[in-house]
Amino acid sequence: MITSRERVLGRIADHLVAQARPLRVAVDGITASGKTTLARELTAAIAERGRTAAHLSMDGFHNPRAIRHRQGRDSADGYYTDAYDFASFSRLVLEPLGPGGDRKYRQRIIDLLLDTAIDEPPVEAAEDLVLVVDGSFLQRDLEWDEVIFVDTPFEVARDRGTRRDTELLGGLEQAERAFDQRYHAASRRYLAEVGPADRASVVLGNADVANPVLRRIGGPAGAVVNLFSYGTLQTASVQIEHFGRTLVGKEDVLPGYRQDWVTITDPAVIEVSGTDRHPIVRHTGDPADTTAGTLLQVTTEELAAADVYEVDDYRRALVRLGSGADAWVYLAQES
Incomplete structure (x- = not known):
């Protein structure tokens, strides 16, 4: 039997599959809102409907550590302004897949764990590609065909994220401090300055992962x-x-x-x-x-x-x- 989550993601997949090609889709939201999980599931649902689909993470388009941490390891402003190389991402991914592009795009430019640059050859996209990209702050100066905003309350995302990153960040206390001072502080700035939920073409309530709520689809608020x-x-x-x-x-x-x-x-x-x-x-x-x-x-x-x-x-x-x-x-x- 189809689950509530599968049904909602299927509706979003239907919406995307019906559109022009190739399609550039952002999965946006605050840190630990559930973006990556949703992006992977949505990519699979699109492929099941007969369209070529690929998932790309913004982890492969971070700036080097020296740039990411130049305002301090715990700086919210540093995370907001310095985490991602949006200029390279736009030039190497969004523009080639946009109108008049040659469909040859890069999948990553950095190994985040090793903090080393990667110069891999571009991948040529199929004409019917739906590229699903997950990351933070994706509606800052980037042009997309569709944006899915994963709407998760801060307290829910904080609980998920600190449990997920306890080992990575050196313990629960350190993870809670990182979310409070860096990741979610930057996310609050993003919500205040950009208004990403209103601008997104799809809004998905994701407080209950098993029972997500489709709040809007087909265009921004007021469309x-x-x-x-x-x-x-x-x-x-x-x-x-x-x-x-x-x-x-x-x-x-x-x-x-x-x-x-x-x-x-x-x-x-x-x-x-x-x-x-x-x-x-x-x-x-x-x-x-x-x-x-x-x-x-x-x-x-x-x-x-x-x-x-x-x-x-x-x-x-x-x-x-x-x-x-x-x-x-x-x-x-x-x-």
Whole structure:
């Protein structure tokens, strides 16, 4: 049986797989928020959906120790301003994978443990690559296609991080001091100066690792996106339950798709929709096949709520409607 975490990460993977290629994805958050674990799991989920996926850690783009610690080993400002070589990362990774780039990127430039520079040849990315990068302060002067902010309370992250790094930092007391004075002090500065949660295109609540909460997806706070519904998301009761309001939409059609039906077993979905028989559409490619529905405009918080509402028989994808508008839609989950 699919777990709550697998389901939420699957929704994020669907969102990324539907987009242009190659795709540069940041996994951002405070220290010990769960970025690396999520990045690895998300990379695997993307690969399972048939896209080329790779995981890269910002550990390979740290500055040398002499630069990282020049303001003091415990300095929060030093960690914030001197930890990473963002200029090299942008030049060697983001620019080659961006518009007009040659798709030849570097995977690392330093061995962090040995504190020695590495001059490895670049890797040529596949045209459909989704590169998932985890690290701190990733929304400072870097250009991404998607940013996932892993939102974990400081007290939770501190507990995780100090337990994880007790041996590395020479004991529990030393680890607690490092988090309080350096890592999380720098993270608080980052939150105050950059506002990374509001700027991110995806926000994931990660206080409970087993049950993460998808808070927003599809764009920054305040953004509006198109969602095409041919089923129960058109009904007022479902909209009020999941969006807190009713939506005004426009009639539209989805060409090249044929409508079918699926039996829902989730009691919460049945209760809100009032039925266990829901429509579902499958791609045929035949222009004679069309599915009528409603083009809705929803916030990125509401798109996340729609992702939570739809059961695992559906996957979200980008489509071109009969009106010419591009919109998200829930299609049949093909095996």
